Amino acid sequence: MSSLLMIPIPPAKLARRAWMRIVGLWLLAMAGAVALAFYGYELKRLDAALTAYQGAAEQFHVRTEAIHRLSNMEAAFNRYLLDGNSANLGLLQSDKQRIEQIAQQDGEAQHDQLLQNVVSAEQKWYTQTVQPMIAERQKLTAGQGLPEDFLAKYRSTGQDLQVINFEITAENAHRQAQEELREAENGLRWLWLPYPLAGVLLIGVIWLAFHAIKSVSHLKQTAENPVEEDETDEKDSEADHEEHE
Numbered sequence: 001m002s003s004l005l006m007i008p009i010p011p012a013k014l015a016r017r018a019w020m021r022i023v024g025l026w027l028l029a030m031a032g033a034v035a036l037a038f039y040g041y042e043l044k045r046l047d048a049a050l051t052a053y054q055g056a057a058e059q060f061h062v063r064t065e066a067i068h069r070l071s072n073m074e075a076a077f078n079r080y081l082l083d084g085n086s087a088n089l090g091l092l093q094s095d096k097q098r099i100e101q102i103a104q105q106d107g108e109a110q111h112d113q114l115l116q117n118v119v120s121a122e123q124k125w126y127t128q129t130v131q132p133m134i135a136e137r138q139k140l141t142a143g144q145g146l147p148e149d150f151l152a153k154y155r156s157t158g159q160d161l162q163v164i165n166f167e168i169t170a171e172n173a174h175r176q177a178q179e180e181l182r183e184a185e186n187g188l189r190w191l192w193l194p195y196p197l198a199g200v201l202l203i204g205v206i207w208l209a210f211h212a213i214k215s216v217s218h219l220k221q222t223a224e225n226p227v228e229e230d231e232t233d234e235k236d237s238e239a240d241h242e243e244h245e
Contacts, residue, residue, distance in 0.1 A: 084140070118166055
């Protein structure tokens with residue numbers, strides 16, 4: 001009849017195992033915390049980019065309306081000079097009022113330099129060109145062609161409203177916000193990755209925690225057993241001594 005002999009593991013080896021598993025547990029926990037912090041940072045960055053893009057899109061819409069109305073003012077003014085139809089003056093005044101309302105509708109619009117530049121260009125053009133030319137046009141007899149001196153005066157004004165420059169500036173700002181949002185989205189193209197990573201880390205933490213506790217328990221038992229064995233050896237020695245006597 002044979003019996004299996006259980007060779008006890010040295011305490012130093014048990015302590016080393018427990019220490020390695022505790023360190024591994026700590027490293028995995030730190031890796032999980034770093035991954036979670038990085039992913040949270042990327043989410044925050046995406047949220048900031050999305051908020052900025054929404055603001056830029058709204059700003060682009062407001063700017064575009066103001067610029068288009070400035071262009072409509074110019075078109076209505078030119079039509080009035082050609083045909084003398086006062087309906088065009090009504091359209092011109094309506095667009096003028098709307099541009100100035102847009103530039104003052106809220107704090108963001110009031111601090112938008114492009115909108116304020118549009119208003120400045122519109123007011124300067126209206127004062128220096130539109131009003132004098134309207135007054136000259138109203139002096140002309142209806143139904144007759146435009147005299148050459150009137151046309152020469154109109155050509156000499158030739159004030160550029162910079163509509164194209166305003167459009168380019170507005171489109172560039174909107175495009176930049178789009179690019180920043182796209183970059184933030186590209187940073188999260190591995191959106192699914194944290195889920196399996198979290199699963200692997202959780203399994204690793206559970207496994208290491210279980211074995212670390214097991215190693216500490218074995219180490220504790222090993223530390224307690226020699227005391228019991230010493231007491232047993234002392235009792236056996238006393239019994240042997242009594243038998244010899």
